[in-house]
Amino acid sequence: MSQEYLEALKVFGMADDAIKNAEYDFKGGYFNAVANGAYYACYYCMVALLFTQKVYAKTHKGTQLKFSELFIKSSIFPSEMSKAIETLFESRQAADYEFGKNISESDAQTLIAEVSEIYTLTYSYFQSLLAQNP
Numbered sequence: 001m002s003q004e005y006l007e008a009l010k011v012f013g014m015a016d017d018a019i020k021n022a023e024y025d026f027k028g029g030y031f032n033a034v035a036n037g038a039y040y041a042c043y044y045c046m047v048a049l050l051f052t053q054k055v056y057a058k059t060h061k062g063t064q065l066k067f068s069e070l071f072i073k074s075s076i077f078p079s080e081m082s083k084a085i086e087t088l089f090e091s092r093q094a095a096d097y098e099f100g101k102n103i104s105e106s107d108a109q110t111l112i113a114e115v116s117e118i119y120t121l122t123y124s125y126f127q128s129l130l131a132q133n134p
Contacts, residue, residue, distance in 0.1 A: 004052055005051075005052060005129070005130065005133065007048075007051050008048040008049065008051040008126060009048075011044050011047050011051065012044070012045070012048045012119075012123055012126060014044045015040075015042075015045045015048065015119055015123075016119070018037045018038075018040045018041035018044060019037070019038070019041045019112070019116060019119060021033075021037045022034045022036075022037030022038045022041065022112055022115070025037060026108055026109065026112060031095075031102065031103040031104065031105055031107070031108035032095035032096075032101075032102060032103050033095075034103060034108040034111055034112060035091040035092045035094070035095035035096075035103045035107075035108065035111055036092050036095055036096060038088055038091070038092070038108075038111040038114070038115040039088040039089055039091065039092035039111075039115075041115045041118075041119060042084075042085055042088045042089075042114075042115050042118050042119075043060060043063065045118055045119055045122040045123070046063050046064065046067040046085070046122075047063060048126065049067065049070075049071060049125065050063065050066055050067060050070070052126065052129055053070055055070065060089070064085060064086075064089065067085075068085075071125075076125065077121055077122075077125070081121070084114040084115075084117070084118060085118070087111070087114065088111060088114060088118075091103060091107065091111055
């Protein structure tokens with residue numbers, strides 16, 4: 001397995017941990033923390049797949065743009081994923097930087113569902129890449 005794929009595998013582990021932390025925060029009623037964790041899980045999924053292409057973005061927006069270019073515009077993933085990524089990013093920004101902004105329980109639940117779907121799709125695709133490049 002190449003170094004890029006090993007790194008991607010580690011980053012997918014980070015994504016899985018971030019989802020578990022978001023679910024834990026949800027159970028505790030920390031909905032703003034859910035937004036942060038859910039976004040970072042999504043970010044890690046994007047970074048992991050970009051590693052497989054030897055692409056290393058320097059910013060969050062750069063990561064989103066390169067991921068969209070390589071994986072969504074090429075129809076590897078559905079176009080709806082772009083909207084979910086943007087929602088996760090905006091929710092995290094609001095929760096972290098808009099003082100007085102609170103993520104609702106319903107919104108937090110939606111964020112977890114969206115990032116769980118992104119994780120499932122991206123990790124499944126990664127596994128298919130592994131099968132092609134052992």
